[in-house]
């Protein structure tokens with residue numbers, strides 16, 4: 001039977017304390033016990049259904065975690081205060097001094113900086129590889145390797161990871177495959193394809209209103225319990241716990257995630273096709289020209305499309321900046337980092353979200369400084385949006401005249 005992530009979310013039924021249609025928010029940092037013995041048992045991890053202290057978990061956080069686990073098809077999940085607050089403990093729970101990580105070289109700048117600059121202080125070394133080449137990934141495995149880390153659709157180059165192939169490698173060498181699925185919620189279900197752990201920044205599409213940070217680790221009950229352990233759990237001890245109020249608000253926003261993702265994908269696909277036909281260097285997994293178009297198709301939950309992210313290359317950082325300022329002036333979207341908002345957001349990753357990556361490495365991975373990353377919004381009239389964008393590009397002489405077909 002086909003995996004239906006949005007159905008799985010909708011099939012969960014929760015009621016609030018007074019029969020509310022939304023679960024009650026647990027507005028408490030600590031919880032009482034009727035007996036001292038139960039408190040002891042809870043610390044020992046032996047009292048199911050008892051709450052201890054909100055850094056550990058809260059009823060509101062469990063509701064949100066359950067919905068995210070249902071979406072990803074994992075046993076359970078642990079929410080965190082931000083995406084980085086989910087990613088970093090997941091890595092540190094698995095790796096200790098002397099261990100080795102293999103990571104895609106095109107990943108979110110914060111994750112890159114963590115693996116490149118921070119974890120070496122703990123003597124955890126990372127090899128950055130072209131994740132689209134399974135032979136290079138396999139060649140990088142050493143006897144100390146514990147993790148293969150990648151993003152399903154990478155930031156900002158929109159490279160697509162072969163999750164099934166990577167999962168087979170992870171299995172063969174007894175490694176854990178960690179997949180950051182922030183760019184492709186609902187569209188791709190990495191755990192169903194064999195990933196061990198699926199991570200998200202909830203800050204982006206899943207919450208979708210650019211009003212909060214959030215993150216999640218989806219995995220087995222055993223792994224999530226280990227993250228929350230009062231003795232040696234990285235989530236519990238590093239303390240990036242989500243607040244219950246936010247868990248409740250993100251859960252409510254998840255109710256519309258499937259509708260939003262379809263619209264983001266529809267709009268992005270439309271614009272990508274138009275941009276490409278204008279002769280602009282356009283990267284979008286839904287385009288046949290994308291090197292991993294067929295791979296994406298083979299992994300996707302079709303109805304959600306190819307996602308809301310696309311990039312174009314306008315040749316230079318100056319042109320990119322001019323275009324972005326003009327587009328903001330024309331109210332086509334905002335010159336801002338982040339993604340998944342109702343408005344289109346655009347930024348030049350070379351000088352912003354990927355600025356942690358040294359210039360020569362940016363070049364090597366194909367991150368040119370004229371690249372603009374778009375998170376396409378929920379525009380109701382995307383043809384109108386395109387016409388105004390086209391006017392902006394013409395005004396700045398971004399298109400070679402003869403290429404314009406409109």
Ligand SMILES: *Cc1c(COP(=O)(O)O)cnc(C)c1O
Nearest residue numbers: 082083084108155182201203214
């Ligand atoms: C934003 C982002 C993160 C980090 O999440 P925060 O919520 O900002 O901490 C991680 N991975 C990807 C792909 C992202 O886009």
